[in-house]
Amino acid sequence: MTIVSKTNGASEKTILLVNTGSAKKRFIVQKLKRMGVKLVVLNKEKNWAQPYVDYWILSDNTNHNESLQSIKEFLSNNPKIKIDGVLTFWEDDVLLTSKIVDKFNFIGIPFNTAKKARNKFNFRDFCHKNNLPVPKYKMVRRAEDLKEITENFNFPVVIKPVYGSSSAFVIKVEKQEDLLEMFQYVKSNISTNVESALADGLDILVEEFIDGDEVDIDILLQNGKVKFFSLADNFNKNKGIFFVDSGQAIPSSLPEKCQDDLLETAEIILEKLGIQNGCIHFEAKYSKRGVYPIEVNIRMGGDYVYSYTKSAWGVDLIEYAVKIATGEYFTKIKKPSVPKEYIIGWDLHPNESGMLVELDAPEDIKKNWFVEEIEIYKKIGDPIFVPPEGFEHLGWMTVTGENVLDAQDNLEAALKLVSYKVVKFDSDSSLGKTERKNRFSPAVLNKNLLIRNAKIKAIKGADLTNIRKLRIGLLGNVYANTDNPIELRSSQSMSEVETTLRSKGYEVCTLNLNNFIPTVDKLKKGDIDLVLNLGNRLYNNFELRPHIAALLDSLQIPYTGADSFSLFLAADKIQFKKLLAYHEIPTPDWDYFYDREDQLEEQLKYPLIVKPANSNNSEGITDQSVVINEKRLNEEKEKIIQKMGKAALVEEYIEGDEYEVYILGNNESNLQVLPLHRSIFPPTSKEQWNIYTFDAKWKEGKRENEIIHQLPPKNISKKLESLITEIALDTYTIFKCRDYGKVEIKVDSDNNPYVIELNPSPWLCSLEWGGIVKAAQLIGIDYGMLLEQIIMMAVERYRRNKR
Template identity: 45%
Template sequence: MNQNIKTLLIVNTGYDHKRFIFKQLKRRKDLRIVVLNKEINWAAQYVDEWIIADTFSHRLAVEAVVKYSHKNRIDGVITFWEDDVLLTSKIVDELHLTGIPHQIAINLRNKFKMREFCESIGVATPKHTLVNSEDELKVAVENFKFPVVIKPTLGSMSSYVVKAEDSDEVFQIWKYIRQNINVQTESSLHDGIQLLMEEFIEGDEVDVDLLIQNGKTKFWSITDNLSTQEPYFIESGMICPSNLPDSQQKELLSIAENVLERAGVRDGCIHFEAKYSKTGPVPIEVNLRMGGDEVYWLPKQVWHVDMIDSAVKIALGEYFPTIVKPQEPFSYMASTNFVSERSAILSSYSVPESWPKELRVDQYYFYKEVGDSVLAPPDGFEYLGWMTAMGDNPIDASENLEEAKKLVQFEVIPFSSLSVIGKTKRSSRFKSAKVSQQSIMGEARLIKLRASSKKKQRQLNIGIACNRVVNGGDSVESEIGAVGTTIEQTLNEIGYKTTYVDFNNLPEAISVLQTQPIDLVFNVGERINGSSLLEPHIASILDAMQIPYTGSNPFTLGFCIDKIRVKKLLTYHQIPTAKWDYMYEMTDKLRTDFVYPLIVKPGNSDDSIGITQESVVTNEKELKRQLEYMLHELKRPALIEEYLPGDEYAVSILGNENDDLRVLPLDRTIYDKFSRDRWHILTFEDKYGEDINLDNDPTLIVERPPKNVSSKLIKLISEISLDTFLILGAHDYGRVDVKLDQSGNPHVLELNPNPSINRGRCVPEVAEIDGLSYPDFLEKIISLAINRYRDERPYAHLQPVIK
């Protein structure tokens, strides 16, 4: 590697709105960017190399970085993401890089430890204590003056920071936070969840942004925070430079430098939050990374100092001189945050194509799109976006900002009356439950889907519910794993955003579904934690989380696994099916009118598991042998049918009862060339054996579409298959397997409501014959699912259709 090129490790990309950071970094031609992240994401165009590891697991993440460092030089490490400040400090320790050591980081990032440290060095701090139990809370209430503030010791962005005016509110707030806070709702807490209570400090709140190198302050800037919306301390905006008197600013800088120096911070970009109270400056919290988003742009325009560039130089150990600020700032800046007063759904949004020059708008970011949910306390904590404007003085900047803000038009609407939102009552303003936030997200997804036109369909974020193959897997698992990857790649190629959801790792799958902005899930999952019997519960989980999905509902998926019950229902509806019976024990009595040969199948499995050439029996002795194998070895109930020797038809169906229901061209398997000692069935070994490839089996003839078959037979097979599809309640797509008896009469074998739709498999192949390319086929399924959810009451797909 060119020795003039330096390698910077960035821990966690953060969300897409951090893109400006990576754009700035790429301007350095002598910088190689390596990112430690859970997955490759939106930042790929800016990243030279990835280290893939879950940053939630510090041990695994550090191990991955160390392994990488054995073969690759790392010159510095940095994070712009609060969640990973502590992980970054561990990497600093492990690789002996410039930065903040872990012990110092934990002492400052943990608000309780930071309070204790400040107290120990004689720095003013509010009265405080941990309140991790109700007993601790009761003691604190007796000894504290109100108002007080309760907050997580490791939280960020004012999340779950709540002000209480009296003792009654304290207990309500404490319960509210304990019930709702978790790693999924506030990811910066994965290092631990403890609650701190402290007396509220009146005063002007400020941010002190510092660049410290080799223990010396190279630059500082103080920004005034506008009044927050209490009791949740929702930040409304900022003014830079500060309007506080110079003497007060010097006191604030002095206390920040004192705390950082005494704590041992020698190198870093620091965002130090404090208040100037009637008794002087009081530290609030210390963020050991650059301030978020708009904080970068304020000193950049006011003092012409690039905090990103300087923070990188510090991390790489590149010396730079003290930055001397001019007597007067180059400009004055004001910023504002866009917030919603309550949790809702963004229904409309407009902004001018260009800002009037006289308003001097500098930066504008709006994170939400129409149809997105917007969480406000107590349900959650989200900003819609932010804006900055410049001026020749603080008043000028603020007035420009207010005029520009008027040009940003957005509305939020209450949730549908069909939703549980709005039907519940809170006994206090702090009452909320986790299900409320999930319901909001679910309702938002439905509204977004209902608003999706064909043109906008590709703007949806599609989750792929599937099963990742671990350590190679057997042939069945490999096939199951491949379909998700294929769908993901295909949808990405045609412009969709996708998120992979691996149900072989259930906790991770739940976390992804809770935290990622998924609009619709393409459900091709067939396992949970490796078990096929749990396949229906993937759809159940999605229903419970109010996440729309493609394919059949959990009842149909579960019912179709039980082939005995399917037989009973088809028989009741007079759908032609081979003569059959079933056994759960060897002592069960079989019908006496069976005619050999018979075939013995598992009553509750798929993928031809348990099907061999010995499954077909010709006498009572063979039948007993196969029943003992099925009941005692496989431990499955046995389904016994009269053997059907004729051709087999796979009938692929697209659509729903009220939406473009159609039978695709049929797939016909002809067994006439099988050797005389080979039964006309496809066994598990035929389908998945290592030594057999059905595509190259000269004795197996597959016709798509069938040739030389009467139109009446095709019509009959199609109609009984459609009836089966509707009777069993399938949605969007499925495949019905039909086999002919010796006289050429069709009999339904089963419905597969979740057949393989990988490239080259039956359903997409016959769809292509019908004019649907593979991408078109996938988009058709997505479209069918959207139409199914459109204008329907919640969970309508779980209920019978009433006409």
């Protein structure tokens, strides 16, 4: 357990926020800070919320005992900090929050009550025992349990996870003969990787389907009394056999009697559950047989619920949630008979799973009077998985109108202002040879099957002695009429690889990522056996580099080099450092800043080097990046955080030589470390430090000429050479590099090596002063042999079913 403190201004209330949630919840944390609330956040790690958090309690929220102990230690170590209340806005942590309520005597929902509401089976049991309307239901753990359902239940039925959220894995089964198949689909695919709220359990519930109008009721409950309620109609969630949140309209258009019945049922259930205080999101259906409760969410509703409640009724659910949690009494909110505005919230869903390749959501869209809010969660290059492969959406928007019909017309107009294109995943490919009854049959039972196709099958069967029959796709960035040294290097790599492979007899198809849509279209044709991934940027953005590998995985095309996860970890220097520290790989002492106000760890000593946390090729690094005092540190922080718009990594400056270690291979049987490349810098001065600045690496001049390059190194001990090699190998394998890669290591005056960076896909072209090509030549591997060796290692990797 780690506790991290950050100084902030005084405020009236201090809230323990359990889990920040994803960046989708940014608006909540921002609102809390605008209210002047001091935030103590219980979370696994510091994240996007860092600028808004006063104190972090870093602990694994899935381990409730550890989290409770962490809070206890925090309170013991910080006796002057008085926490006034606890809140969560994240479904994953409602049970942990209830345990915190019990343990520390906060206002909220006790654990014994929370587990009845959180667990859908327990909630059905509770309703049944209290003579509340409930459909027939049964917990199903094995296929044998389905017999009772086929014999005693009326169809259609609904299959759903007991701890699910956001309609993930909720399926409607119309016919008895489809029940086993649909149960197996859910059983095989249900996972916290798809829906994190499932961390509480993976049990499955089957119940009779209730036909009717679905309604959400948002309730503020204080001291057992309903202080505010708001009803919203759900649009049709049915998407074939799946249920997908489509949108909601507020206020409800149901007859007044129906609304009264719904509210009365909600009040009865909350009273019988024993819920006295909370911001509740209650879901129910109004059927021909009356009201049927669906579930009680013991936290504020997600997505646009906060936005449309505030717009329609002028009620800020976050403000009142804080008042309830801190025991600040408020009178019943008088709701007018007519809302301030009629609001529709609408979820943006593509029709098929795929890769987002185009997105046009104008920044000034809210200048249209009828557009209230818009949130886009995905970026170009991101995959989006919709049923059956996943349960994601692009984002949402809310629109207003003078009445319901006017709001609907305005929604139609607003949707025309937002355009996007998703390149469909071809889940059939050669798997289409498998006979299927429908799209959801076992041939596409889970997302992983999207990532394997006939090309991988062909690679697995490839004869290594006849590898040159493979059709190679050469994927990278080609630039014309440029004097940018990085762009020239990228074009050089593509040209040299293409020329060499053609001379060896390969059929090569050049794919320029700078022409993204035509390139994706070529990849989708399926006539490429293996891609040589030399991609450096996507949409001229290095940070999107991991998405290139993700694109190939999504299109089910085998490729050389690192996968998206390894590329991401290597590119994000903060995550890279954390993993090095976890595995005790030596690296300079370090810290990081997301905000200008972040303070430096006291144990770090000057001089320090300040780098952009996510950039490559020494971009943003100059001799001024090395700082010797706080004033210079703040100047560099300002440059990176404000001007470059990036987080900043700061680490202790290491005076000494730098080593590049190139590695080939994937496992112990073929791992090979090439001869080391050593850079010896000129003596340090106040204006010039022992680092590779951008100019030193990319511009010809005096500085570059002063650096001495040794390949292999001269006059270093075998012990140091072995130590550098072993540390580089550990780094390469820990980050799961594939086929080839480069580790950069700095060695101080006492011969202590420190890992500086990892490049899982270094340049595959000839360089003047080193590089993988020259390192390979030293042991008799010429350029053509090097490329073929990389291709063969990739083929062997796919043959072993290792991606």
